[in-house]
Amino acid sequence: MAVTFNWRRTEEILFIVLCAGAAVLSALSLFAILGTITVEAIPSLGLYFILTAENEAPGVGGAVGNAIVGTVFISLFATALATPLALGTAVYLQRYASKNAFTRGLRYLIEVLSGTPSIVLGIFGLLVLVFYLRAYTGGFSLLTGSIALAILIMPVIERAIEDAIITVPTDIEHGSYALGATKWQTIRHVTIPVAASGILTGIVLGFGRAAEESAVVILTAGYSQFFPEFAVKSNEKLAFGMKIYPLQDLVGTLPYSVYHAYENSNVIKISDGFAAAFVLIVIVLLVNLTAKIILWKYGHD
Amino acid sequence: MRQTIDIPRFFFLSSAVISALIVILVFGFIFFTAVPVFEKEGVGFLTGTTWNYETHEYGILYYIVGTLVLTVVAMAIACPLGVLTAIFLAEWAPVWLERIMRPLIELLVGIPSVVYGIFGFFVLERVFRYHVDPFIDATLGSVIPIFRDPDPSSGISILLAATVLAIMVLPTITILVQEAMLSVPREYREGSLALGATKWETIKKVVIPVAVPGLLTGIVLGFMRAMGETMAVAMIVGNSARIPSSILDSGYPMTSKILNDIGYWVSNDEARSALFGIAVVLFCVEIVFVALIRYAGDRLRMDKR
Numbered sequence: 001m002a003v004t005f006n007w008r009r010t011e012e013i014l015f016i017v018l019c020a021g022a023a024v025l026s027a028l029s030l031f032a033i034l035g036t037i038t039v040e041a042i043p044s045l046g047l048y049f050i051l052t053a054e055n056e057a058p059g060v061g062g063a064v065g066n067a068i069v070g071t072v073f074i075s076l077f078a079t080a081l082a083t084p085l086a087l088g089t090a091v092y093l094q095r096y097a098s099k100n101a102f103t104r105g106l107r108y109l110i111e112v113l114s115g116t117p118s119i120v121l122g123i124f125g126l127l128v129l130v131f132y133l134r135a136y137t138g139g140f141s142l143l144t145g146s147i148a149l150a151i152l153i154m155p156v157i158e159r160a161i162e163d164a165i166i167t168v169p170t171d172i173e174h175g176s177y178a179l180g181a182t183k184w185q186t187i188r189h190v191t192i193p194v195a196a197s198g199i200l201t202g203i204v205l206g207f208g209r210a211a212e213e214s215a216v217v218i219l220t221a222g223y224s225q226f227f228p229e230f231a232v233k234s235n236e237k238l239a240f241g242m243k244i245y246p247l248q249d250l251v252g253t254l255p256y257s258v259y260h261a262y263e264n265s266n267v268i269k270i271s272d273g274f275a276a277a278f279v280l281i282v283i284v285l286l287v288n289l290t291a292k293i294i295l296w297k298y299g300h301d
Numbered sequence: 302m303r304q305t306i307d308i309p310r311f312f313f314l315s316s317a318v319i320s321a322l323i324v325i326l327v328f329g330f331i332f333f334t335a336v337p338v339f340e341k342e343g344v345g346f347l348t349g350t351t352w353n354y355e356t357h358e359y360g361i362l363y364y365i366v367g368t369l370v371l372t373v374v375a376m377a378i379a380c381p382l383g384v385l386t387a388i389f390l391a392e393w394a395p396v397w398l399e400r401i402m403r404p405l406i407e408l409l410v411g412i413p414s415v416v417y418g419i420f421g422f423f424v425l426e427r428v429f430r431y432h433v434d435p436f437i438d439a440t441l442g443s444v445i446p447i448f449r450d451p452d453p454s455s456g457i458s459i460l461l462a463a464t465v466l467a468i469m470v471l472p473t474i475t476i477l478v479q480e481a482m483l484s485v486p487r488e489y490r491e492g493s494l495a496l497g498a499t500k501w502e503t504i505k506k507v508v509i510p511v512a513v514p515g516l517l518t519g520i521v522l523g524f525m526r527a528m529g530e531t532m533a534v535a536m537i538v539g540n541s542a543r544i545p546s547s548i549l550d551s552g553y554p555m556t557s558k559i560l561n562d563i564g565y566w567v568s569n570d571e572a573r574s575a576l577f578g579i580a581v582v583l584f585c586v587e588i589v590f591v592a593l594i595r596y597a598g599d600r601l602r603m604d605k606r
Binding site: 008009011012015016018019020021022023025026027029030033034036037040084085086087088089091092093095096097102105106108109110111112113115116117118119120121122123124126127128131151154158183184187188208209211212213214215218219255258259261262265270273274277280281284285287288289292 | 307308309310312313314315316317319320321323324325327328330331334381382383385386388389390392393394402404405406407408409411412413414415416417418419420422423424468471472475499500501502504522525528529530531532536556559560563564567568573576577580583584587588590591594595
């Protein structure tokens with residue numbers, strides 16, 4: 001048999017190699033980043049680094065306990081603010097709305113909001129919440145950051161909940177109606193319980209999105225070296241003459257700790273910045289992993 | 302039948318209305334704040350090359366160019382890599398490998414942008430300064446001017462920022478393109494294979510053409526994400542406002558300009574208006590992209606019918 005040059009076969013092999021090569025390169029670059037950050041972080045990592053507030057550690061940087069607590073707080077508040085709105089909107093769009101100009105407009109608005117560069121929402125928060133409403137929000141504060149983040153993650157949660165509701169089989173809802181249940185009873189006792197895992201996943205994903213966001217937090221939450229404190233103190237500058245801690249107080253967050261390490265790289269050890277980044281990645285990955293596990297364990301597909 | 306107020310319906314409707322109002326309020330406010338600069342500069346806001354707070358001149362041409370060059374270079378790196386990876390995962394990868402890689406890639410979407418920023422600034426910058434920049438300068442740069450290295454003592458450049466951006470948007474593109482390819486019905490592939498086509502011919506002539514709307518959605522979303530990215534870029538792009546002479550030169554994208562200046566100028570009416578004007582420009586570009594995606598999405602739905 002004569003060896004002939006087979007272009008079709010050569011092209012096939014060429015593209016298998018090309019695609020596999022691209023996959024390997026993508027995977028490698030992503031692992032290289034995670035690996036480098038971990039290696040660079042090791043000199044600073046430790047229980048002391050995680051559990052101590054920055055004000056208690058010597059020098060600048062040195063510990064991120066306050067930022068960890070702050071990140072968890074701000075993400076929790078943002079999620080708590082965004083979830084009712086997202087749930088209500090999603091249920092409305094999926095189960096109540098008819099196809100009309102309002103729902104089409106609403107969908108478009110939510111899509112636009114979810115694609116908006118975070119810096120745009122950040123400067124909105126800075127101007128409106130930090131400056132114009134500072135008598136109520138306390139300026140740069142946990143509350144300001146949470147509200148700005150809530151606007152950012154609302155579309156994320158809303159879409160995830162809509163996706164979850166879509167997967168609920170209409171047969172079982174019809175069964176509920178056939179038994180004489182009202183629309184609200186059906187939604188409450190059939191639709192939402194069946195979609196619960198998907199809804200929970202969406203909420204967890206929203207939390208993760210809030211924790212990872214950098215630009216918005218840096219522009220709205222400010223920074224504090226101290227653990228958040230719980231108190232109500234009198235303060236003439238604020239509405240009602242009092243300041244509610246920690247809501248109206250500055251709050252430290254991990255993205256800001258990382259950014260600090262970059263801005264003040266002459267005083268803060270580089271490894272401190274990477275360690276803060278490492279802790280932030282671990283938190284976000286754990287949150288996202290939780291979302292995946294919920295979906296795997298209780299999901300219906 | 303007794304007519305009562307449907308309280309749940311009222312709750313759901315009102316949360317939908319509040320959501321809509323919030324979005325309108327946010328964008329309305331940003332537009333409203335930016336109005337003075339558009340009144341003052343007119344089209345000159347887009348075409349002007351001077352941005353000076355002292356002389357009250359606000360032109361953002363250099364920043365538009367900065368964003369454009371940066372995003373295009375980033376997409377030039379991310380698109381081939383993302384699409385080829387997606388093809389591999391969707392068509393050739395064994396099931397077990399796909400099962401491992403897919404969740405990993407999904408998890409990596411969640412790496413915060415500020416982390417990419419310090420990675421670029423402290424780690425990748427050195428690699429680029431000592432290895433990548435000299436290499437590109439010596440090979441491509443000796444022939445084509447846009448690959449020359451104007452400042453060999455620094456690794457900070459558009460290419461560095463674009464590389465980091467490419468890694469950031471890679472998961473977005475890969476996941477969406479893979480999904481688009483997986484949604485192509487099996488029968489289409491089988492039909493093509495039964496006619497004697499090779500796997501690659503099937504992908505090229507059947508799967509990709511059918512998956513085009515989803516593929517475009519992935520690329521447009523990646524483009525949007527790259528364009529709007531702020532923290533990571535501002536840390537490594539160099540922030541010098543001029544037309545970059547080469548991709549190894551530094552640039553100044555719109556998002557970085559807003560981030561760097563807003564903290565200082567937020568209480569100055571005119572300067573603030575100008576910075577919000579940049580946000581409006583970014584936002585208008587985004588609206589066009591969202592409309593594009595919707596159009597592609599509609600096509601997708603029509604094709605499935």
